[in-house]
Amino acid sequence: MRAILRFFARFRLLLFFLLLEGIALVLTVQNNQYHQAVFLNSSNAVSGSFYSEINEFSEYLRLKQVNDSLVAYVETLQAMLPANQSLDTSSFYPLLTDSIVSQRYFYTGAKVINNTVDFRNNYLTLNKGSLNGIKARSAVISSKGIVGIIKDVSPRFSTVISLLNKNARISARLKKSGTAGTVLWPGGNYRYADLIEIPEHVEVKVGDTILTSPYSSIFPDGLFIGTIAEIELPEGGSMYQLRVKLGADFKQLSYVWVVEDRFVAERDSLESKLNYE
Template sequence: MWSLLRYFYRHHVLILFILLEVAALFFLFSRNNFQRAVFLNSANHISGNIYARYNSVVNYFRLTSVNKELADENARLRQALYATAGDSIPADSSLIPEILVAGNYDFVAARVINNSVNRQYNYLTLNKGARHGVRPDMGVATVDGVVGVVLNVSDSYSTVISLLNQRWNVPARLSRNSYFGPLSWDGKDYRYALLNDIPFHVELQEGDTIVTSGYSSIFPEGLMLGVIDSFSKEGGDNFYYIRVKLSVDFKALTYVEIIRNKQAGEIETLEKLSGDDAGLD
């Protein structure tokens, strides 16, 4: 008994190290459930507050480019308004996808208070939270295109899984011929992502536009993702290797919009029904 205790005492540092390491690895690998439940994320009160304060200082230095962005957006919206004022909505307008006009979606404007592009799993923190009607699994976009999806929400902040995160991919399609596949990030360059599962018989061109497919209730159909930068046939594979130049500049994100699908609940309930059905047989 004594020798056992002495053994533990002699190796107490090693034992403590192993215990703490196991705890840390548990946090790391059970993150999906855990992170939602516990406040171990930057949406919590203290870190959200620090980021918001820090950001209100740093933002002054970015005002010029933000102003320019807003002016550009204004110009585009006005143009779209004039285009629609005459007659009905242009069928190929990528600026205002039809579904937006139908009023299924509304938007919450938010400011990005923390952002990264240099990890393998990048996240953003926004200054809007449950108080402003933000819920997990809502889409986040700018005028340029898709940014990510809301992961956690606290009272006045929320964290977002960036498109630049290998744990998430966006259902995408080619806007020219509607072939679809997931758009994912390979963790290398924040300006490029990969479009997967496009078979060899599809005709591609550099510069083809990639948009959201609308196969999930998170994003409306036809939201801009990027354009094809290059594509090749890799040996031993049945699908193209397609590099997509992302339309959003993730390094210069300041203001984003959180997309709220008014019918998300209805769609999910419906899909759950068919899910239950599949489980029966």
């Protein structure tokens, strides 16, 4: 202890000197860090615009896939055109009747300008609104599968309750048997949803197609939702717990269609007369 004190006494000037220089150095370096921070901030602005450029560029690169899917979609639509059907297959495409005023569903193309998949309740924003004839409660579909339901509409934009949302319960059916169930998203992986309320006596296989059901007052009948990926029958349960691989890749959405049902008011007013007890 004494030796330490003597050491300090002997070198107190040197130690004081080192202390002062240490403080000065820390101040200098801190000042440099400040400059560094300023530099980093400005470079963030640079890198920010750089990233937005990159985004634009990658969107450009994705145009090929978007084009391909659009072409495929146009092909299926073309196949449905009455001119391409033999005369007595009007039942194949019952929605389009001979008069334009009786067309039930109207399609409006729109671009997804905002989209999330990571939350429990996800929403999308589209670049079309009431000026383009978009109405709330319309269905939103993509070329690969259904996407969601229009929630709110402003003149130029509209928001969509994504299928990846607790509030989205889509009436669905198995393509093979026509058995109706409900598709809902339990959260987690955005590629998978659940199909519930399918009774155990129905034959289901992995890979079976799930379509929208005619019970839905929002979606047209027979739109692709996804395919069965997992089948589970809970112990002692009478209903399947089916995992559905969704057709639409919600992370890659760029172009969608808003489907307006012109007959929905008529159907609703008629159904509202029913007195469920």
